[in-house]
Amino acid sequence: MSQPVLRPSVVPIPRGGGATWRLEVHDRLGSTSDLCKARLEAGAGADGIAILALEQTAGRGSRGRAWSDPGGNLALSVMLVGQGAAVPVGLWPFIAGLALHDAVAGYVPAGHVLELKWPNDLLLDGGKMAGILIETGIGAGVSWQVIGIGANLRGKPDIAGRTLACLADCGVDAPAAPAVARKLLHHLGLWLSCYETHGFAAIRTAWLDRGHAIGTPIRVRAGNQQFTGTFAGLGDDGILLLRTPGGVRRVVTGEVLLAPATPE
Structure with missing residues (x-):
């Protein structure tokens, strides 16, 4: 039934x-x-x-x-x-x-x-x-x-x-x-x-x-790339702003880990 x-x-x-x-x-x-x-x-x-x-x-x-x-x-x-x-x-x-x-x-x-x-x-x-x-x-x-x-x-x-x-x-x-x-x-x-x-x-x-505080250590994985920095805020379009030794980098997509980077 x-x-x-x-x-x-x-x-x-x-x-x-x-x-x-x-x-x-x-x-x-x-x-x-x-x-x-x-x-x-x-x-x-x-x-x-x-x-x-x-x-x-x-x-x-x-x-x-x-x-x-x-x-x-x-x-x-x-x-x-x-x-x-x-x-x-x-x-x-x-x-x-x-x-x-x-x-x-x-x-x-x-x-x-x-x-x-x-x-x-x-x-x-x-x-x-x-x-x-x-x-x-x-x-x-x-x-x-x-x-x-x-x-x-x-x-x-x-x-x-x-x-x-x-x-x-x-x-x-x-x-x-x-x-x-x-x-x-x-x-x-x-x-x-x-x-x-x-x-x-x-x-x-x-x-x-x-959100996570400005200055939070961040590691980003995007495809085969991996880079680190600290959270520097959001762009006017919502893009992640990552402060790195080379300056502020705009991150469009990627997996974000809120932790100090460690060697792979």
């Missing part, structure tokens, strides 16, 4: 300007971003729909890595279509990062450090607790963007060579994913409004206030 298909619950969340986010809460999915992309490529996606999976079995992170979820964590993707996708894709890590930081910050007790890491990570006490993956495309002749966000709330995977963290490490009763998703979408609306009113300069200032 076949199992009944469980329909997701739907939660409307004010977005600003009279618009709303439409949060769909699914019990189990392979990948929230893959579901968004499948709908969008079929022309069935709509701007402002957010997909949350209480259990995600095939999540993806940056650089083709798997995003492993031991359960109880945040797996959320947001569809932006047409006019909603007007924000340049390179600025989304900063807007979404601010929303993610502010949604999580209220759960972190005093004595613990929550900070953004360029370009798309959120660190808790130096360990990665969340990441953002931006994907773009065109479906039915309309451009779209999918903002995928994964955050370790109640547990973290054990991955050799990587330092990971979760909210439960702070000794708190970590919140349920739907509560964090609602907060995140609320803050996403606020930061989008900020961007629309004040431009990227305001986003850049807010990100620097929540």
